[in-house]
Amino acid sequence: xxxxxxxxxxxxxxxxxxxxxxxxxxxxxxxxxxxxxxxxxxxxxxxxxxxxxxxxxxxxxxxxxxxxxxxxxxxxxxxxxxxxxxxxxxxxxxxxx
Amino acid sequence: xxxxxxxxxxxxxxxxxxxxxxxxxxxxxxxxxxxxxxxxxxxxxxxxxxxxxxxxxxxxxxxxxxxxxxxxxxxxxxxxxxxxxxxxxxxxxxxxxxxxxxxxxxxxxxxxxxxxxxxxxxxxxxxxxxxxxxxxxxxxxxxxxxxxxxxxxxxxxxxxxxxxxxxxxxxxxxxxxxxxxxxxxxxxxxxxxxxxxxxxxxxxxxxxxxxxxxxxxxxxxxxxxxxxxxxxxxxxxxxxxxxxxxxxxxxxxxxxxxxxxxxxxxxxxxxxxxxxxxxxxxxxxxxxxxxxxxxxxxxxxxxxxxxxxxxxxxxxxxxxxxxxxxxxxxxxxxxxxxxxxxxxxxxxxxxxxxxxxxxxxxxxxxxxxxxxxxxxxxxxxxxxxxxxxxxxxxxxxxxxxxxxxxxxxxxxxxxxxxxxxxxxxxxxxxxxxxxxxxxxxxxxxxxxxxxxxxxxxxxxxxxxxxxxxxxxxxxxxxxxxxxxxxxxxxxxxxxxxxxxxxxxxxxxxxxxxxxxxxxxxxxxxxxxxxxxxxxxxxxxxxxxxxxxxxxxxxxxxxxxxxxxxxxxxxxxxxxxxxxxxxxxxxxxxxxxxxxxxxxxxxxxxxxxxxxxxxxxxxxxxxxxxxxxxxxxxxxxxxxxxxxxxxxxx
Numbered sequence: 162x163x164x165x166x167x168x169x170x171x172x173x174x175x176x177x178x179x180x181x182x183x184x185x186x187x188x189x190x191x192x193x194x195x196x197x198x199x200x201x202x203x204x205x206x207x208x209x210x211x212x213x214x215x216x217x218x219x220x221x222x223x224x225x226x227x228x229x230x231x232x233x234x235x236x237x238x239x240x241x242x243x244x245x246x247x248x249x250x251x252x253x254x255x256x257x258x
Numbered sequence: 259x260x261x262x263x264x265x266x267x268x269x270x271x272x273x274x275x276x277x278x279x280x281x282x283x284x285x286x287x288x289x290x291x292x293x294x295x296x297x298x299x300x301x302x303x304x305x306x307x308x309x310x311x312x313x314x315x316x317x318x319x320x321x322x323x324x325x326x327x328x329x330x331x332x333x334x335x336x337x338x339x340x341x342x343x344x345x346x347x348x349x350x351x352x353x354x355x356x357x358x359x360x361x362x363x364x365x366x367x368x369x370x371x372x373x374x375x376x377x378x379x380x381x382x383x384x385x386x387x388x389x390x391x392x393x394x395x396x397x398x399x400x401x402x403x404x405x406x407x408x409x410x411x412x413x414x415x416x417x418x419x420x421x422x423x424x425x426x427x428x429x430x431x432x433x434x435x436x437x438x439x440x441x442x443x444x445x446x447x448x449x450x451x452x453x454x455x456x457x458x459x460x461x462x463x464x465x466x467x468x469x470x471x472x473x474x475x476x477x478x479x480x481x482x483x484x485x486x487x488x489x490x491x492x493x494x495x496x497x498x499x500x501x502x503x504x505x506x507x508x509x510x511x512x513x514x515x516x517x518x519x520x521x522x523x524x525x526x527x528x529x530x531x532x533x534x535x536x537x538x539x540x541x542x543x544x545x546x547x548x549x550x551x552x553x554x555x556x557x558x559x560x561x562x563x564x565x566x567x568x569x570x571x572x573x574x575x576x577x578x579x580x581x582x583x584x585x586x587x588x589x590x591x592x593x594x595x596x597x598x599x600x601x602x603x604x605x606x607x608x609x610x611x612x613x614x615x616x617x618x619x620x621x622x623x624x625x626x627x628x629x630x631x632x633x634x635x636x637x638x639x640x641x642x643x644x645x646x647x648x649x650x651x652x653x654x655x656x657x658x659x660x661x662x663x664x665x666x667x668x669x670x671x672x673x674x675x676x677x678x679x680x681x682x683x684x685x686x687x688x689x690x691x692x693x694x695x696x697x698x699x700x701x702x703x704x705x706x707x708x709x710x711x712x713x714x715x716x717x718x719x720x721x722x723x724x725x726x727x728x729x730x731x732x733x734x735x736x737x738x739x740x741x742x743x744x745x746x747x748x749x750x751x752x753x754x755x756x757x758x759x760x761x762x763x764x765x766x767x768x769x770x771x772x773x774x775x776x777x778x779x780x781x782x783x784x785x786x787x788x789x790x791x792x793x794x795x796x797x798x799x800x801x802x803x804x805x806x807x808x809x810x811x812x813x814x815x816x817x818x819x820x821x822x823x824x825x826x827x828x829x830x831x832x833x834x835x836x837x838x839x840x841x842x843x844x845x846x847x848x849x850x851x852x853x854x855x856x857x858x859x860x861x862x863x864x865x866x867x868x869x870x871x872x873x874x875x876x877x878x879x880x881x882x883x884x885x886x887x888x889x890x891x892x893x894x895x896x897x898x899x900x901x902x903x904x905x906x907x
Contacts, residue, residue: 174862175862175866175871177707178707178708178856178858178859178860178862178863179858179859179862180707180856180858180859192676192679195700195704198680198701198704198874198875198876199666199672199676199680199874199875200873200874200875200876200877201874201876202672202676203873203874204871204873204874207871219673222672222673222676223673223675224673224675224676
């Protein structure tokens with residue numbers, strides 16, 4: 162599973178309850194498409210911090226980083242620690258919220 | 259307070275007492291003290307009585323002297339003593355001391371216009387034998403419910419839909435338009451209900467049924483004055499005195515009762531004021547009742563205790579747990595008769611049970627103040643959004659939104675880009691008549707993601723709010739946006755949710771009548787003419803009411819920020835008491851059989867709760883809405899016959 166696939170899966174499962182609209186693309190804006198609400202941003206941050214062991218600062222919480230699958234992927238890639246294995250078991254993730 | 263039901267065979271066919279009895283037996287929780295039936299000339303009226311005024315003489319249905327008029331009445335007419343005096347002076351003779359008989363004599367004089375003289379909360383039907391006409395009416399703000407349907411040539415009505423469903427000719431089906439409305443506005447928009455072919459008489463409306471058909475007409479309109487400018491201190495003082503006088507009188511006449519009256523005391527401004535006003539009128543030790551929670555996030559017992567000490571009442575508290583919410587939720591839904599998106603009705607159901615067990619039938623409560631006098635966060639939010647919209651680049655203005663919702667963690671840490679999106683700062687308040695309500699309605703409408711493909715195909719998909727738009731008064735565009743928001747809250751959410759799902763239905767489930775001084779139409783009409791700055795001064799909500807409250811209530815309660823009444827939401831359904839019905843109703847097989855929701859989406863949502871990752875408003879409203887809808891399907895569509903009478907938890 163690629164990073165994009167994993168991020169896309171998380172967004173689809175958690176914010177669209179497994180029902181992506183037809184043509185959901187990796188560049189689609191979550192805000193413009195009404196995919197996320199204010200609490201969804203918190204869920205997204207918690208997922209990124211737990212799954213990829215990165216820390217998001219207040220200045221990171223901007224649409225450029227968090228508003229599309231591609232944006233998320235670029236942001237995660239830029240922050241991943243060098244020795245991080247993306248293949249860890251997602252079922253063991255516990256969201257800290 | 260009571261339950262009413264009845265029918266009218268327009269073809270003159272006889273009405274069998276068995277059908278009437280079957281209908282009224284569904285409402286015995288509303289009136290356990292007495293049952294009465296009247297049937298003649300193709301019409302049948304039924305009544306389940308909760309005896310409050312004229313305990314010995316108030317049996318219903320009741321007729322006038324020559325039996326040309328018969329009435330079945332649910333509610334109270336608080337100015338009945340004054341009306342009775344006037345009617346006596348004009349030669350009317352009374353056989354009882356009840357408010358019911360006053361309506362009959364007033365109808366003799368004024369016919370359908372009689373309702374304009376009533377100060378109260380009512381739903382009634384009068385059979386006019388000479389005109390062969392049934393006249394039905396509902397109070398101005400919608401405190402008391404009234405539903406109806408027509409099956410072939412038979413008109414059928416009842417206080418609750420379950421009474422109508424007890425008629426053997428009525429079919430039971432979900433109306434997806436009603437479902438669509440609940441999952442947008444939190445309530446159905448009358449005349450639509452959750453059930454196909456069952457209509458709700460809107461608040462402030464009357465109707466006639468006769469050989470010419472059914473005619474529904476409004477007799478009262480909630481109107482606002484055009485915005486006015488600054489208010490000088492002397493004028494402000496006189497407004498405060500007038501409001502306090504009106505509230506005191508509204509409370510005084512709401513204590514007219516032949517049984518003891520208690521009061522709800524939430525710890526907030528409104529119920530503390532109504533309790534204080536009750537105390538000023540009565541000499542006896544006042545009994546008060548409240549809800550508290552183990553979870554500090556929802557609990558207001560600190561302020562409740564302070565009010566009790568200050569007002570010296572004899573107080574009882576119901577400490578509510580998540581498991582109790584889960585335990586009573588099926589009964590809550592049975593009484594609400596529509597989906598709910600919040601569990602907040604459940605603690606109120608439990609509270610009315612406490613009141614009933616304490617031997618009380620009547621409570622005075624503070625509902626209506628937030629709508630009339632400008633208390634809700636949605637009014638403040640719209641004001642801040644408008645303020646920010648006028649300077650979109652401001653870094654300071656959006657900070658006000660964080661201060662508005664200190665209890666919502668998600669709002670606190672967001673960047674302005676997100677706040678702009680979530681609070682719809684792009685919406686032009688001058689072009690959008692629903693500016694104040696767009697964030698709430700759009701967020702709620704996202705729950706339709708859970709609908710099955712079939713339901714989504716059936717609902718209109720109208721996101722322009724055309725039905726609400728079509729009901730707006732002609733003068734609506736000329737009102738200040740603050741008043742527009744007040745109008746929307748008063749017209750829709752107040753009767754459709756606050757006074758029904760959280761109000762009448764939860765109280766009457768345990769034979770308890772609520773009385774609402776803030777909903778006295780004199781208070782409502784006075785408040786609608788107030789300058790807006792006296793409702794919300796900058797961002798100080800209910801400014802004039804707080805001024806009235808000086809010396810009446812503890813200063814700490816007058817000063818505290820408004821805390822919305824909330825209860826533990828979706829997490830309640832993970833409690834042991836919910837296990838059985840959750841497993842049954844939300845299994846993929848059952849969801850597919852019932853056809854309203856999408857089974858995989860529901861499973862994802864339930865899994866999210868089980869994993870502890872469901873934290874959002876959408877998740878919580880979604881689960882409560884799905885569980886309540888599934889319960890409705892099973893209680894009202896699939897297994898209605900099995901539930902021949904309401905049962906208690």
